[in-house]
Amino acid sequence: MSKALVDVLRKNYENLLERVEKACLRAGRSLEEVKILGASKGQSEEKIRVLYSLGLKLFGENYVQEAEKKIKNLADLDIDWHFIGRLQTNKAKKAVAFFSTIHSLDRLSLAEELEKRARSLNKRINVLIEVNIGHEPTKAGVFEENLEEFVKELKGFPNLNLIGLMCLPPLTDDERKTRFYFQKMRNLFERIKPLVGEGFTQLSMGTSSDFEIAIEEGATIIRIGTLLFGPRM
Numbered sequence: 001m002s003k004a005l006v007d008v009l010r011k012n013y014e015n016l017l018e019r020v021e022k023a024c025l026r027a028g029r030s031l032e033e034v035k036i037l038g039a040s041k042g043q044s045e046e047k048i049r050v051l052y053s054l055g056l057k058l059f060g061e062n063y064v065q066e067a068e069k070k071i072k073n074l075a076d077l078d079i080d081w082h083f084i085g086r087l088q089t090n091k092a093k094k095a096v097a098f099f100s101t102i103h104s105l106d107r108l109s110l111a112e113e114l115e116k117r118a119r120s121l122n123k124r125i126n127v128l129i130e131v132n133i134g135h136e137p138t139k140a141g142v143f144e145e146n147l148e149e150f151v152k153e154l155k156g157f158p159n160l161n162l163i164g165l166m167c168l169p170p171l172t173d174d175e176r177k178t179r180f181y182f183q184k185m186r187n188l189f190e191r192i193k194p195l196v197g198e199g200f201t202q203l204s205m206g207t208s209s210d211f212e213i214a215i216e217e218g219a220t221i222i223r224i225g226t227l228l229f230g231p232r233m
C-alpha cells in the first residue's frame with residue numbers, strides 16, 4: 001500500500017467519522033446506531049484494502065460483474081458486501097451468491113427470482129425495499145402508495161429477510177427538500193415496521209452530499225462513495 005494513498009484515505013475516513021459523530025450528537029443518537037457503507041463502485045481494490053485496514057468493514061457495489069471480480073480478489077478480507085445498484089433479474093443468481101444484503105429490491109419479479117435462487121443455495125438473503133420517494137421517472141423503486149401491498153406480498157418469500165427501506169432522494173441543493181424526503185422515509189419506515197415485525201431495523205439513506213441530514217432524520221446505514229474514496233475511475 002502506498003503511504004500517500006493511506007494518508008489520504010485515513011484523512012477522508014477520519015473527517016467522515018468526525019462529521020458522523022457530530023450529526024449523531026445533534027440528533028441525540030449514539031454512534032453505534034449508524035453504519036457507514038463504503039460505496040466502492042468505480043474504486044480500486046487497493047483503496048478498499050486501505051479503508052478496510054483503517055476499520056471499514058462494510059462495502060456496497062452497484063454492478064454485479066465489477067463486484068464479482070473485486071469480491072474474489074478481496075476474499076482474504078472479512079468484508080460484508082452489500083448490493084446497492086439496480087439489479088437485473090438475470091443477475092439475481094450471482095447477487096444472491098456474492099452479497100449478504102440487497103438494498104435495491106424494487107419489484108415483485110425480482111423478489112421471485114431472488115427467492116428462487118436463495119432457496120436453491122439454501123440461503124436467506126437480507127433485502128431492503130428501494131422506495132422511489134420523489135416519484136422520479138428515471139429512478140427505480142416502489143412508490144410509497146404501493147409499499148404496503150409490496151411488503152405483504154413479500155411475506156410469501158421465506159428466503160428473503162426484509163430488514164428495511166432504502167432511498168436515493170431527488171438531487172437538489174435545497175436542504176429543506178432533502179430533509180423532507182428523508183422525513184417521509186422515516187415515517188414510511190415507522191408505518192411498515194409493525195407489518196414486518198422484529199427484524200425490520202434498517203433505513204439506508206444518505207450519500208456524500210446529504211448524509212448528515214439523513215442521520216438527523218434516522219438513517220441507520222449511510223452510503224458514502226466519493227467523500228471516502230475520492231473521484232471514481
Ligand SMILES: *Cc1c(COP(=O)(O)O)cnc(C)c1O
Pocket residue numbers: 039041062084085168206207208209223224225226227
Ligand atoms: C454511488 C452511490 C452512492 C454513493 O454516492 P457518493 O455521492 O459517491 O457518496 C450511494 N448510493 C448509491 C445507490 C450509489 O449508487
